[in-house]
Amino acid sequence: xxxxxxxxxxxxISRVQLPPGTIMVGRLKxxxxxxxxxxxxxxxxxxxxxxxxxxxxxxxxxxxxxTFMGSRRVQACMLQNGDEVHLGKHTLVFEDN
Numbered sequence: 001x002x003x004x005x006x007x008x009x010x011x012x013i014s015r016v017q018l019p020p021g022t023i024m025v026g027r028l029k030x031x032x033x034x035x036x037x038x039x040x041x042x043x044x045x046x047x048x049x050x051x052x053x054x055x056x057x058x059x060x061x062x063x064x065x066x067t068f069m070g071s072r073r074v075q076a077c078m079l080q081n082g083d084e085v086h087l088g089k090h091t092l093v094f095e096d097n
Contacts, residue, residue, distance in 0.1 A: 002051050005093040006033060018056060022048050025092070026061075039065045039088025047079070054096060058085060 023032035026044040041063040049056035056079040060067040068086040085092040
């Protein structure tokens with residue numbers, strides 16, 4: 001099953017298994033993944049996916065500080081095993097077994 005490892009300053013703070021459908025990432029408590037980080041927007045990004053078909057799409061929701069894959073700012077992209085998504089001091093590592 002696909003997962004996101006959530007790292008803060010290179011330390012893993014959680015692991016979230018990705019369910020079918022949409023997960024939201026941001027500062028607000030209504031998000032699936034809540035990041036206490038002023039560099040993260042209230043609703044920063046979303047990930048839509050279908051684990052049975054092994055596809056997941058990340059979309060930045062117009063965040064002020066951006067979403068980065070490596071040093072490249074992205075608006076939307078397909079996630080692949082090992083991808084690292086950077087949001088300020090947080091990193092989301094995508095793993096799909």
